[in-house]
Amino acid sequence: MFDAGVHHVSLNVADAAVATRFYVDGLGMTQRDDRPDFSFDGAWLQSGDQQIHLLEVSDFVPPPGQHFALGVADLNAARAHLEAHGVTVSESKALPGICVQSFFKDPTDNLIKLNQPL
Structure with missing residues (x-):
């Protein structure tokens, strides 16, 4: 359904x-x-x-931890693109066997995850 x-x-x-x-x-x-x-x-x-x-x-004040994820093929390239646009991006973290991820915020402080599957 x-x-x-x-x-x-x-x-x-x-x-x-x-x-x-x-x-x-x-x-x-x-x-x-x-x-x-x-x-x-x-x-x-x-x-x-x-x-x-x-x-x-x-x-509006975003709730802590609430986020959505954007799938990316190349996390390093996505991070570099965002940083070149003045966006602060967290260090990459691997979830073994699942993905590599980083986080950043939009201008309202909504949390967004970058997710590169492994």
Whole structure:
């Protein structure tokens, strides 16, 4: 019944315009043009087969530990790209037999994991 996959994930952000630039310019996501005219600012983004919906909530504070993961083929290259864009990325950590991972935060402090499968 629920095996068609995740349609989208919504992220609360403090400033939709700043967050959209970060996700599009820094992470290479594509801004979709089919977002309806809601009563709040936001953006719909495309990342591979996954949609990310940004919702502006001015006083939002992300819960500690809550995150989503972006799959990458080359963690070192992804880390270097982010760092070149001024993003602080954690040191890589291996989970033996599973993946190598690093973490960083978006402009609202939402936690994002980079995940390179082993």
